[in-house]
Amino acid sequence: TSKVIIGFCPCYKYQNFWYPEHLLPITLDMQTTFKAQPSDIILATMMKSGTTWLKAIIFAVVNRHLYTNTHKNHPLLNSSPHDCFPFIHSIYEENNQNQLDSMPSPRLLAVHVPFSHLPASITESGCKVVYLCRNPKDAFVSLRYYLEKMKPVGYEMNPFEKDFDLFCQGVFPFGPFWDQMLEYWRESIKSPEKVLFLKYEDLKEDPAKNIKKFAEFLGCSFSAEELKRGVVEEIVQLCDFKTMKNVKANQEGEHGVFARFKNSAFFRKGEIGDWKDHFTPDMAERVDKLIEQKLLGSGLMF
Ligand code: A3P
Numbered sequence: 001t002s003k004v005i006i007g008f009c010p011c012y013k014y015q016n017f018w019y020p021e022h023l024l025p026i027t028l029d030m031q032t033t034f035k036a037q038p039s040d041i042i043l044a045t046m047m048k049s050g051t052t053w054l055k056a057i058i059f060a061v062v063n064r065h066l067y068t069n070t071h072k073n074h075p076l077l078n079s080s081p082h083d084c085f086p087f088i089h090s091i092y093e094e095n096n097q098n099q100l101d102s103m104p105s106p107r108l109l110a111v112h113v114p115f116s117h118l119p120a121s122i123t124e125s126g127c128k129v130v131y132l133c134r135n136p137k138d139a140f141v142s143l144r145y146y147l148e149k150m151k152p153v154g155y156e157m158n159p160f161e162k163d164f165d166l167f168c169q170g171v172f173p174f175g176p177f178w179d180q181m182l183e184y185w186r187e188s189i190k191s192p193e194k195v196l197f198l199k200y201e202d203l204k205e206d207p208a209k210n211i212k213k214f215a216e217f218l219g220c221s222f223s224a225e226e227l228k229r230g231v232v233e234e235i236v237q238l239c240d241f242k243t244m245k246n247v248k249a250n251q252e253g254e255h256g257v258f259a260r261f262k263n264s265a266f267f268r269k270g271e272i273g274d275w276k277d278h279f280t281p282d283m284a285e286r287v288d289k290l291i292e293q294k295l296l297g298s299g300l301m302f
Contacts, residue, residue: 004171006163007147008155011173017114017180020173022258026092027113033097034088034119038126041218043085043110044118046180047173048142049134050200051110052266055085056239057207058130059108061215064231076238079249080263085110093257106218112174115183115195128218131184134200135302136177137275137287140167144278145268150261164283168290178294185300199302201272207236241270 003010003021010021019027036042043058045051056076067074075084082090085108091099100107111118115129122129133139140163148157158166170176188197196217203210211232215221222232237243244250245267253263275284291302 004166005158006166006171007144008151008157009147011171017117018171018173018175023089026089027117030088030092031117031119034121036119036121036125036127037107039106040127041106041108042122042127042129044129044131044184045112046133046139046177047112048139048146049132050203051132052081053239054132055081055110056244057211057235058214059084060235060238061211062106062108062218062220077247080253082255087111114174114180115187129195130214131195132198132200133181136291137279137284138272141275141278142268146265149265150256150259152259168286178291181300182298185298204272208232211235
């Protein structure tokens, strides 16, 4: 199909979904060569929905027996959540597939691809999938800022209005937005033991409640003693926006192969409703109507 630029990033459509140019061949490779293990934990997200945050949370929950969360040697206080919990596509981009074999169990691996494009070994093995999405208006605004920050020298950004128009036509990396959300939503209803569906807004509203939910879903519920000791609250604090933003590796470290950019690009405002400062009332109405129409009858709402 033809190329469409979102922000500065060239994207191609493949089986109804939009892929950043450099990630399409990698995704196709992953589909056939990635071998999931039943104990893998897969985090699937819509881009800019809080992936970094949830990586930190799940890492902290799963590894809570190894580290004291308040301890200064905790990996999350010394490295980026993207290093503790890598994207499968980043491992492939760096041609580091051997790393997959040496990761401790449970392996924590992240993707942005829609459910229907996951490697069969993920969908067919017993591994768990946690899915995270976010109000599309906020995710769109977040994406624009992010692309601005990761834009390599020599590239130009589209005007905001042009990207907005494309977004309404379904052009969003690993989108259309509604199609990606609906695939995971339906799967979470069909197989609740396999897919846990979550919204950024719900995580913001009550992180502690959701952390307990993850632990239960992942088969590592908190004991009464841990709850009494305040382990959940410690994880909330450890993964809080301010804590994470101030970690040196998150300020100064780098991410990406196609374009290298500062990890700080993953930490901007971390709030709900920032779209209000960027959308005209007409734009907001257009998205709202579109989303309402696309999600109609599904039970999913924003
Ligand atoms: P904003 O651009 O709206 O601030 P992703 O990790 O999927 O790329 O998403 C990035 C978005 O999540 C950014 O949103 C970022 O600020 C926000 N974010 C990152 N860490 C967070 C945290 N610990 N708590 C809440 N939001 C966080």
